[in-house]
Amino acid sequence: MLDLINLSKRYPNGHLALAGLDLSVRPGEILGIVGGSGCGKSTLLRLISGLDGPSSGSASLDGTPLTEPRPEIGMVFQEPRLMPWLTIDQNVGFGIRHLPAAEQKSRIGEALARVGLAGYAGHWPRELSGGQAQRVALARALVGRPQVLLLDEPFSALDALTRSDLQDHLLDLWQYDRPTMILVTHDIEEALVLADRIVVMQPNPGRIRVEVTPPLARPRDRLDHEFLAWKYRLLAELDHASRPPGAEELSPAAAI
Amino acid sequence: MSEFQDIAPAAKSGGGFRWLGRSALGLILPLGLALGWEAAVALHWADGRLLPTPSKVIATLWLLGLDGTLPGHLLATLQRVVLGFAFGVTAGTIFGAVSGYWSLARRLLDPTLQALRNIPSIAWVPMFILWFGIFETSKVILIAVGVFFPIYLALSGAILDVDRKLVEVGRIFRFSHREMITRILLPATLPSYILSLRAGLGLGWMFVVAAEFMGAEEGLGFLLVDGQQTGRPATILAAITAFAIMGKTTDWLLASLSARALRWQDSFKPVE
Numbered sequence: 001m002l003d004l005i006n007l008s009k010r011y012p013n014g015h016l017a018l019a020g021l022d023l024s025v026r027p028g029e030i031l032g033i034v035g036g037s038g039c040g041k042s043t044l045l046r047l048i049s050g051l052d053g054p055s056s057g058s059a060s061l062d063g064t065p066l067t068e069p070r071p072e073i074g075m076v077f078q079e080p081r082l083m084p085w086l087t088i089d090q091n092v093g094f095g096i097r098h099l100p101a102a103e104q105k106s107r108i109g110e111a112l113a114r115v116g117l118a119g120y121a122g123h124w125p126r127e128l129s130g131g132q133a134q135r136v137a138l139a140r141a142l143v144g145r146p147q148v149l150l151l152d153e154p155f156s157a158l159d160a161l162t163r164s165d166l167q168d169h170l171l172d173l174w175q176y177d178r179p180t181m182i183l184v185t186h187d188i189e190e191a192l193v194l195a196d197r198i199v200v201m202q203p204n205p206g207r208i209r210v211e212v213t214p215p216l217a218r219p220r221d222r223l224d225h226e227f228l229a230w231k232y233r234l235l236a237e238l239d240h241a242s243r244p245p246g247a248e249e250l251s252p253a254a255a256i
Numbered sequence: 257m258s259e260f261q262d263i264a265p266a267a268k269s270g271g272g273f274r275w276l277g278r279s280a281l282g283l284i285l286p287l288g289l290a291l292g293w294e295a296a297v298a299l300h301w302a303d304g305r306l307l308p309t310p311s312k313v314i315a316t317l318w319l320l321g322l323d324g325t326l327p328g329h330l331l332a333t334l335q336r337v338v339l340g341f342a343f344g345v346t347a348g349t350i351f352g353a354v355s356g357y358w359s360l361a362r363r364l365l366d367p368t369l370q371a372l373r374n375i376p377s378i379a380w381v382p383m384f385i386l387w388f389g390i391f392e393t394s395k396v397i398l399i400a401v402g403v404f405f406p407i408y409l410a411l412s413g414a415i416l417d418v419d420r421k422l423v424e425v426g427r428i429f430r431f432s433h434r435e436m437i438t439r440i441l442l443p444a445t446l447p448s449y450i451l452s453l454r455a456g457l458g459l460g461w462m463f464v465v466a467a468e469f470m471g472a473e474e475g476l477g478f479l480l481v482d483g484q485q486t487g488r489p490a491t492i493l494a495a496i497t498a499f500a501i502m503g504k505t506t507d508w509l510l511a512s513l514s515a516r517a518l519r520w521q522d523s524f525k526p527v528e
Binding site: 049068069070071075079083084086094097125 | 443520521
C-alpha cells in the first residue's frame with residue numbers, strides 16, 4: 001500500500017505546488033492523475049520517487065517512509081533519458097547493476113524482448129526512434145521488477161499512433177508483475193484507457209478536485225459510448241479545474 | 257578506419273581506400289602552395305632568398321638529420337612538451353573536476369584562477385627564471401601553465417553543463433557519488449574534455465617555443481633563434497616545418513586515441 005498523508009510541497013520561490021494531498025494506492029492498482037499544467041501532478045511523482053522531499057506531510061510504501069529513491073520504485077520520465085554513451089542493453093542494465101553478470105544478461109534480454117526490441121541490444125540510443133527509445137526507458141524501469149512504477153507523462157512527446165500503441169503495450173507489460181502504477185498525464189483518454197481510478201487535480205494550489213473509478217470493462221475501447229461519456233465528464237471537470245478561482249461565479253454576471 | 261578520422265570520429269566510412277582518398281584531400285592545399293612557390297622561384301618569377309623554396313627547406317632538414325642535430329632538437333622539444341602537457345593536464349583535470357563538482361571549492365578557487373588566466377603566460381617567464389632557474393624546470397612549468405587553463409575551464413564548465421535529467425536517472429537508480437562520477441559525469445564531460453586536451457596540446461606546442469626562446473642549447477625553438485641569428489631562413493623554415501609536423505602528428509594521435517571513446521556521439525555530420 002502506498003500512502004500519501006497531507007503531502008505538501010512549497011518550492012524555494014514560494015510557489016505552493018501541492019497543498020495537503022491525501023491518497024492511498026492499493027498494490028497492483030493503476031492510478032491515473034490528470035490535470036492541467038501547474039496542478040502539481042509532476043511534483044507529486046517527484047515526491048513519491050524521492051527525487052524531491054515534501055515541505056510537510058509524508059509518503060510511505062508499506063509503512064516505509066519515502067524520503068529518497070528506493071529500489072522498489074521505478075520511474076519513467078516524459079523523455080526517454082537514455083545515456084547516449086551506453087548501448088541499449090547497457091542502458092537497461094542500469095537498474096540491476098548489483099546482480100551477477102549472467103542474471104543481468106538474461107533479465108536484460110527478457111526485458112528487451114517484452115518491449116519488442118530484442119534485436120536492438122547493441123545499438124546506440126541515437127539509432128532509435130522516439131517510440132523505441134521510450135520502450136527502452138520502460139524496459140529500464142521494469143527490469144528491476146519494482147513494486148511501484150511512476151510514469152510522468154510518458155507518451156506525451158509521441159505521435160498519436162505510437163502513443164495508443166504504447167498505451168496498450170504498457171498494459172501488457174503490467175500483466176507480468178502487476179506493479180502498482182501511477183500515471184501522470186494531461187491526456188484524459190490515456191488515463192481512461194489505462195487507469196482503474198482517476199484523480200483530477202486542480203492548480204493554485206495543487207490539490208485533488210475529484211476522484212473517479214470508471215466501471216469500464218477491459219480491454220477498453222476508445223470509441224465505446226460509455227468510454228466517451230466518461231471522457232466528456234472528465235473533460236468538463238478538467239475544464240472547471242483549470243479556470244481561475246471565482247471564474248464560475250463571475251460567468252453569470254458576464255452573461256447579463 | 258573511420259575511428260582514425262580527425263574531427264568526425266563517429267562518421268561512417270566505406271573501406272580504407274576512400275579514407276585514403278579523403279585524407280589526400282587535405283594534402284592538396286599545402287602541396288599545391290609548396291609546388292607553386294618552387295615553380296615560381298625556378299622560373300625566376302620570384303627570388304627565393306628570404307622565403308626559401310620547399311626543396312631547400314627539405315635539404316636543410318635532411319642535412320640536420322644527417323649530422324644528428326635534428327633528432328636531438330626534436331627529442332628535446334618533444335620531451336618538454338610531453339612533460340609540460342602531462343603536468344598541465346594533471347593539474348587542470350584535478351582543479352577542473354573539483355571546482356566543477358563541488359560548489360565550495362569553486363567559490364574558493366574559481367575567481368583566483370579566472371584572474372590568473374588573464375595574465376599572458378609569457379609574462380611569468382622572468383619570475384619562473386628567478387624561481388626555477390634558466391634550465392628545464394622553468395620551461396616545463398611555463399608549458400604546464402599554458403596547458404592548464406583550457407583544461408581547467410573546459411572540464412569545470414562541462415561538469416556544470418551535465419544534463420540534470422540524466423543525473424536524475426542516476427539518482428532514481430541510487431547511484432553513489434562514485435558511480436555518479438564514473439557512470440554519468442565522466443562520460444558526459446568526455447567530449448569537451450578531449451577537445452580541451454587537444455586545445456591544450458596545441459598551446460603546449462606554442463609555449464615550448466616561448467620557453468626555448470628564453471635560452472636553450474637544444475630544441476626546435478633554439479633552432480629558430482639560431483637560424484635568425486646566423487641569417488639562415490632555410491633553417492628557420494625547417495624548424496617551423498618540424499613544429500607543424502610534430503604538432504599535427506601528436507594531435508592526430510590524441511584524436512585517434514579518443515575517437516573510440518566518443519563513437520556514441522550523435523553529432524552533426526557535415527555534408528559530403
